[in-house]
Amino acid sequence: MSTVEDKLSKTEHLKEESHQLRGTIPEELQNDSEEFSAGAKDLLKHHGSYLQDDRDVRKEKNPDGTKKAKAYSCMVRTRIPGGRVTAEQFLAELDLCDRLANGTLRITTRQGFQLHGVLKSNLKETIRAINHTHLTTLAACGDVNRNVMCCPAPYKNNPVHDQMQALSQELADHFKPKTTAYFDIWLTDEDGEKTNVADFQPVEEPIYGERYLPRKFKMAIAEPTDNCIDIHASDLGFLAIVEGDAIVGYNVLVGGGMGRTPSAEKTYPKISEKMTYVTPDQVIAIAEAVVKVQRDFGNREDRKQARMKYLIDSWGLPKFKQKVEEYYGASLPEPHATEVTGVDDHIGWHEQGDGKLFLGINIENGRIKDEGELRIKSGLRAVLTKYGMKTRNTALQSVILCDIDPADKDDINSILAEHGIKGADELSLIRRYAIACPAFPTCGLSITESERVLPGIIDDLEVEIAKYGLESSKIAIHMTGCPNGCARPYTPDIGIVGRAANKYTLFLGGNAEGTRLCFIYKDMVPHADLVATISPLLGLYKAERNEGESFGDYCNRTGLEALEAKVA
Known part of the structure; x- marks a missing residue:
């Protein structure tokens, strides 16, 4: 046996x-x-x-x-x-x-x-x-628990953002592995x-145990009006409940995750579900209880089924919550009614709240380099060397320069322009909200291109968007070179996922707020046909949208069969 x-x-x-x-x-x-x-x-x-x-x-x-x-x-x-x-x-x-x-x-x-x-x-x-x-x-x-994400907007004299940022560090410190291997090596x-591994002296790993977690684990913190970090794509999320200028508690969201394997129906993307509401002083203990339940009951036989989303779907959320309560040592209330309502990319100049400014700079696909007239690396180096301001990375792969004296705004604009770095008003919304995984040539899992081809796809889509007069529409497009979903392609308005050499699965019907999964619109679309496949849908959106309806909302409301019939 x-x-x-x-x-x-x-x-x-x-x-x-x-x-x-x-x-x-x-x-x-x-x-x-x-x-x-x-x-x-x-x-x-x-x-x-x-x-x-x-x-x-x-x-x-x-x-x-x-x-x-x-x-x-x-x-x-x-x-x-x-x-x-x-x-x-x-x-x-x-x-x-x-x-x-x-x-x-x-x-x-x-x-x-x-x-x-x-x-x-x-x-x-x-x-x-x-x-x-x-x-x-x-x-x-x-x-193990990986990087703890949090809204990076550096608003000052704002206890909400201060508390969320402080919590991100507290969670990161609490869930850091205790092993001394990192230091020793x-x-x-x-x-x-x-x-010599024979010199090994074990230490206690009170959270992770001797086998650590069954699979990777991701945490995120957001507030409802700005889900810029895609909280629903994480294993564990804390959505701030704000009253006045204070966080009174958090909705605990569990079971998000983007990875899937098309050949294995047992794998799928999932957005997290609301499990409970907790006060700020309960967050660390609740997070530890959730992680330990995943540690002890997550699938350790099949890594394709090892993420926490599969445990929750296998048990059902009520049973999962009950087990978390056992580990926490007390019953937990129902979640708050609050949901995600908005998203901001934080690009451009903003008042910081303390008399200073912050500037969000779009970094296409996150790649900081000098290439031709666009010298992002040299431009950032020049500004940071001269002014020495703190920075923050965004989940849309861009960077925020913080604590800028208003008197320095023109000079910073001039330095960036000299290096070919465009301002917010020079960038289309579809480019600002686009992200991609690295894919070729470095990722061993990638099936086809992503980062290297998305800029060209955006170039062509900008032409189509201008043709339909949709420049003011916020359309998020995420692209990956394989189905593992590192750039979260299953929740935006448009997801493009590598399926075979130069062929992709086209997903529609999510949104920039990341609150809904996309559906598969077409599979095995050649790279050369992607824009031509998307363009008629933009035309339908322009003609048939409701007031205030996003492109993803329109596609979701219309549905796959109706969209296919309309473009046939």
């Missing part, structure tokens, strides 16, 4: 036997190989890094006609709660991308940073340098480096 242990996935055994996430990483950092073993590669994620290879090189051949060897490198992700980054930290990451990575820095869809193209031989130096700036890569990936002094 098989036992529970027999049924555990290989990853579960790997984590349990890894000496708290060490595995063979220390020894492998000492060898001359350009890659890591499969086990070390999986454990490396908990330390904030993925082993990748340049998939463009895979297509190339040597002079003798043989395939070139894979060009291995690492992606290094920095965990940044609430997207808060000082000028010094930002400049340090820009320096690292030039010195040890591929010359670009990427703002992620979850408010972090990513460096791509870091060679294995430079990995320790990179991670150590990030930590020297008082940022960290620990728990940026892996089967990456941060000890040269004379004291530990490379």
